[in-house]
Amino acid sequence: MSDKKAIVLYLHVHQPYRVRHYTIFDGGIHHNYFETAYDTPTNNERILKKVAEKSYLPTNARLLAMLRDNPEFKLSLSITGTVIDQMEKWAPEALESFKELVSTGRVEIVGETYHHSLAFFYSREEFEAQVKMHADKIKEVFGQTPKVFRNTELAYNNDVAYWADQAGYKAILSEGWDPILDWRSPNYVYRPAYTENIRLLMKNYRLSDDIAFRFGDRSSPVWPLTADKFTGWLGDEQKATNFDLFMDYETFGEHQWGDTGIFDFLTHLPKEWLKNKHHTFMTVSEVAEAFEPVDTVDVPSTITWADTERDLSAWLGNSMQVNAIKALYDLQDHVLSSGDLALIDDWRNLTTSDHFYYMCTKWFNDGDIHAYFSPYDTPYEAYMNFMNAYHDLKFRLAEKGVPV
């Protein structure tokens, strides 16, 4: 049991393969759902290069310096298969910079599905296949085997925890959502209900969101946020062993632009925090080993780290989303048994949760179209493109004589 308080910094790196403007005139003729002219909003290469330049490269340069300058600084990353694929093709220097971070030995990679999918809720078989694909890829690229699991969008319930426990993971990540925690604090290690060995790490969303969402917001009561002020709050917190700061990696340089001072904040975070010798940083598996669980947490229905609802409604909240995902998984057996690797690859890239997120109407309807990131003008456009691609998958299966 450690006598030090730890910051557990975990960053999630992901880019989907966005479906281009794909129409009924393409169906049955062109099967290139993910390729389009460079200057169009859904060009994946252009977006990846932009994110690499604005976020991955400058952030990794700072993280590397932070690891060099602060021997106690550590962090955890999850990197999806789809973003690794894209970096291999379009920004190998960005992938190299991630490898360099990992080679310091103080960066832990978290396991997840290769395609950032919601397969857990639709096909356990496909889910396990995608988790294995991801683990294999991480081993190949970074030489690590993930010991801690996060499901896509931190979608979590007792079943996910049970599965991860059986699969041998040391810990699993979830949202520290108040209705689940009730009177308890997210700043401890917990045990998921109905499990034997696994530990539950819960995101402190207030502290995490002060950085991820509110950092550059001048109307926020905490603006301007400095590392000094932030670590002061953490230091003052008496009842805590670990502060789980979980956020999208793109917070740095993309969601919060460089001119907000986010990079300076990041650089100063370990310096300020480690001024106190009772403070440290831990990776996700270290924290799971360092502290005994203080209680058992029971989560019968699914929570995520998204929106005020913290549920799956951003992905599966309307009938277009439900239709689209059901239709896609209905093709699973035909696609997987076809032996057509290109077809399987396309199908798997369509399982990525972002496609369903783009079809979400709840913010669009409130007129708050800037509340979510989408390369499409409307959720309806996202849905039409996706369904046209789905029809083309069926066309390709039918060509092979598969009755669909």
Added chain:
Amino acid sequence: MLGWELPPHNSGGLGMACLQLCKALSKRPDVDIEFIVPYDAEHDIDFMKVTAATPQGIASVVRSGIAYDSYKYIREDGSEEWLNIYDQQELYEESVARMIDGREFDIVHAHDWLTFRAAMRVKERRGCPIILHVHSVESDRSGRELGGNPLVHEIEDMALHMADRIIAVSEHTKNCIIRDYGIPADKIEVVHNSIEPGDIVRDNDANTYRYLELMHSLGYRIVVNVGRLTIQKGLPNLLKAAKEVIYREPKTLFLIVGSGEQYYELIELAADLGIGANVLFTDFQRGKRWRDAFRVGDLFVMPSVSEPFGLTPLEAIGYGHTPALVSKQSGVSEVLMNCLKVDYWDVNEMANQITAVVQNDALRDNLVDNARREYIKLSWDGASEKIGKLYNQHLEGASA
């Protein structure tokens, strides 16, 4: 206020827009409206004074039918004369110029080109500010940039330059005014038209279009257009898109409600495209048949080449609970988010989107559910607020 028509004596959307706008404006404590129309008729309106502008020596002016170009002048001696719209517009100017003597007013607010010369005359004589409200410009009505009637073009050109302020019913119209007449952008205020959802009730009784209802129950999906069949409305592109849709989804029917100079041409085009059996024309309809057309559709399409505002998609949502596909060249596309949008010339994309809706009820249902949530929040109060402010700006230090 100078206007050309008010319901029930209106030929189109202009009269309805004026009525709704005045109703909202009249709620403001600082606004009293006298609305001058060029004909004698009863209007059941209590929130403003409606006055007929009658020329010297004329006992009354009678509008006939729905057409723009038929006005009967009955002289005091009992004889009658029919005038075309251009001469009528000149007579309206003379009448208004004579009427203003002895009348108290602070500002003149005139709707569309037919009243613009009258507004200019008032400004000349009284020096009061004139606000010109543009519901459409000549290039919209003719479907061509700088096209249309050169006399009308000239009136618009002169009046828009003389106006103290211009109100456009959409960004689209504002851009047309800048493009066609070189008016500085900061002289033009966009005040979108709107709708009063409380005035619109969806019928629950049996639908007039029984055949279409039967076909719907057999799995057909129905695409509806309601409007004048004129070049401005872009119907030929809809029919070309329909061919592509029907080729992929044969159980699709198109209902075209309206009349106009392209009527026979469009019937022929549907036949030439080989989709005659799937396209139904009904001619001009009003009342229940008009409302039922919105109700029978799975999708309402407004493919206009140029539409200053375009109220019909909102009526489709209100009367029909039917979602809309509108051209990006319409004012309504600026205010309605939960609808499909397409460039009027992009026939393939139009076909793509129509096919998506007719093949997929989930898309249709999500579109209309969300569109209705937007729709019920609409009202003319925002427009009235903006215009009230404009009045005050122009009254500071100026009075007629």
